[in-house]
Amino acid sequence: MEKVFGRPKGLTNVEFAYCAGCHHSIVHRIIAETMDELDIIHNTIGICPVGCAVFMYEYMSCDMIEAAHGRAPAVATGVKRVLPDRVVFTYQGDGDLASIGTAEIIHAAARGENISVIFINNTTYGMTGGQMAPTTLVGQKTTTCPAGRDPKVAGYPIRVCEMLATLDGPSYIERVCPTSPAGLAKTKKAIRKSFENQIEGKGFSLVEVLSNCPTQWKMNPIESFRWIDENMTKWFPPGVFVDR
Amino acid sequence: MATKKLIKGNVAICHGAIAARCDAFFGYPITPQNEIPEKMSELMPAHGREFLQAESEVAAINMVYGAACAGKRAMTSSSSPGISLKTEGLSYIAACELPCVIVNVQRGGPGLGNTLPGQADYFQAVKGGGHGDYRLITIAPWSVQECYEFMPLAFDLADRYRNPVMVLMDAIVGQMLEPVDLHENFEIHEYPKPWATNGARGRAHNIINSLWIKTEVMEGLNNRIQAKYAAARRHEVRYQEYRTDDADLVLVAYGSTARICRSVVDMARDEGIAVGLFRPISLYPFPEQQIADLAASGRRFLVAEMSAGQMVEDVRLAVNGSTDVYFHGRTGGAVPTPTEILNKVRAVFGKPPVVSHYGRTEG
Structure with missing residues (x-):
């Protein structure tokens, strides 16, 4: 009988430590499938963040580097500049990419650095216990804004794709929402495209994945998917922002 | 045929880096070391090597981290306040046992200080500087000739001990002009780097990481690093x-x-x-x-x-x-x-x- 579904070679045999229903597991699998399909596991170097995905180096079968908080785009730049024929990706959360690592992501994008960035936006610091993130929605409750994010105190959530789209460096920027089968298919397509662009030498690609955090949002996975659809997509509309 | 050139200490650092087969330079402007990134922007591409002006000292040291992970000889240079910004990265580089070279052309401090000579970064250089138990192997030239000759030495020490090496200067050593013999009497050793994250072709995947949750593993790393420093104390004392x-x-x-x-x-x-x-x-x-x-x-x-x-x-x-x-x-x-x-x-x-x-x- 033909085997139609199995564990991608891009994943090791280490079991994910992620919470049940968390999007990290899904996006990891998509990256692994992409490496399988493009036959680039032996040629890829991944840079993982500080945050829930800090142990990503245990899950991917390509070479992996653990970066300091927010510095993954600079580390990726260092690798890519001395090994331009390798595929280099970063995997970063919203705290890592849009708060402490804002300078690094903006300048990697401005340089058109030929890397792929997978950006997980779940509006919270999941690993440290659900604190306010740069992408926390106005009114959203977290452990450091228990009454809800007040823009008079904490400003407004940052729209990373729209901000980076003002630069001339990026070749491809898309925001995806994997809360439905169609959204998942789009997510897979976008991540694959970000890797293909790099292989073709097109330059900087970023895919923002609107993601859940059932644990810190205190919801079950289905409720968390609905919360993304009803709240996050209003502030963070999915779509293609740059494709050239 | 040896050639003598009248150059600044900062420029001699660059020629020394080329002689040491440095693959990549990442830096950010700060006085009094600006001649280094300026000269490197010319020399590195001319020798087919990589030069990039980073968006900050923080980014520069993390680019060095990436290039070192890839198994290449990488360096950065800065001056006192900029070195403070690099110390987070240096702690990670030491913890990951990666080789690299950092040049500090010290200026007056603390704070923004001034661009005049200083030697007040001694503690920061020799006691570690950043968080955790690590040391930088630190060598201090007193002439422009030594600025040139200490770069191949610095890269060799970095590769041999898999540890960051600092070349500690001051604004006088960096700015003064002296005649330098740009000889190439260096033995540049090639160090195998089977640990490098340069693509897992024909081998299991490599991981470069400094996160160790289990105490016995983290303490084991510390013991291994301290053993290297003990060896350096036996073999690398220079005076x-x-x-x-x-x-x-x-x-x-x-x-x-x-x-x-x-x-x-x-x-x-x-x-x-x-x-x-x-x-x-x-x-x-x-x-x-x-x-x-x-x-x-x-x-x-x-x-x-x-x-x-x-x-x-x-x-x-x-x-x-x-x-x-x-x-x-x-x-x-x-x-x-x-x-x-x-x-x-x-x-x-x-x-x-x-x-x-x-x-x-x-x-």
């Missing part, structure tokens, strides 16, 4: 002595201050005072045994630094109370004059200070 054989008082200084102290030795000798100079070249590992030996033979010490007193603490540790250790320091960009240090020497021997042409007592 120079000048007229110490019959000296009653030994001046201890590094970098440009040591150049000044060398003049002081001759001035004091002309007056019949038996003074010598001990110049630590490796600041970490510090030549503690050599200083202890000099102390054991009854010599006293006068440490001169462009700081409020940093290296003097390591001299006192080496001497361990067995003899007198005096100190003379200037800060804020002030450079001690030979007369000023000579007056300290005279005071040790109970002699009055030299009076300058202006009728003032110097020092």
Whole structure:
């Protein structure tokens, strides 16, 4: 009988430590499938963040580097500049990419650095216990804004794709929402495209994945998917922002 | 065929990096080291190597981290406030046991300080600087020739010990012009790097990481790193002595201050005072045994630094109370004059200070 579904070679045999229903597991699998399909596991170097995905180096079968908080785009730049024929990706959360690592992501994008960035936006610091993130929605409750994010105190959530789209460096920027089968298919397509662009030498690609955090949002996975659809997509509309 | 060139210390660093087969330079502008990124932007591409001006010192050291992970020879340069920004990255690089070279052309501090010479980053350089138990192997040139020759040495030490190596200069060493012999009498060793994250072709995947949740693993890493430093203390102590054989008082200084102290030795000798100079070249590992030996033979010490007193603490540790250790320091960009240090020497021997042409007592 033909085997139609199995564990991608891009994943090791280490079991994910992620919470049940968390999007990290899904996006990891998509990256692994992409490496399988493009036959680039032996040629890829991944840079993982500080945050829930800090142990990503245990899950991917390509070479992996653990970066300091927010510095993954600079580390990726260092690798890519001395090994331009390798595929280099970063995997970063919203705290890592849009708060402490804002300078690094903006300048990697401005340089058109030929890397792929997978950006997980779940509006919270999941690993440290659900604190306010740069992408926390106005009114959203977290452990450091228990009454809800007040823009008079904490400003407004940052729209990373729209901000980076003002630069001339990026070749491809898309925001995806994997809360439905169609959204998942789009997510897979976008991540694959970000890797293909790099292989073709097109330059900087970023895919923002609107993601859940059932644990810190205190919801079950289905409720968390609905919360993304009803709240996050209003502030963070999915779509293609740059494709050239 | 050797060629002599009249160049600045900062420019000699660049030629030394090329001779050392440095693959990648990442830096950010800050005075008084700007000649380094400027010259590297010309030399590196001309030799088919990588140059990139980073968006910050933080980004630059993390680019160095990435290039070192890839198994390449990488370096950065900066000056005092910029080095502070790099210390987070240096802690990670030391924890991941990656080789790289950092050049610090020290300026006056603390804070934004000024762009004049300083030696107040000694603690930061030799005690680790960032968080956690790690050290930078630190070497200090006192001439433009040494700026050139210490770069191949720095890269070799970095690869051999898989540890960041700092070349610690000051604004005088970086900015002064001297004739340099740009010889290529270096033996550049190729170190196998099976740990590099350069693509898992035909092998299991490599991971470069400094996160170790289990105490026994984290302590094991610390023990391994400390064992390397113990080996460096046995094999990598470098120093120079000048007229110490019959000296009653030994001046201890590094970098440009040591150049000044060398003049002081001759001035004091002309007056019949038996003074010598001990110049630590490796600041970490510090030549503690050599200083202890000099102390054991009854010599006293006068440490001169462009700081409020940093290296003097390591001299006192080496001497361990067995003899007198005096100190003379200037800060804020002030450079001690030979007369000023000579007056300290005279005071040790109970002699009055030299009076300058202006009728003032110097020092």
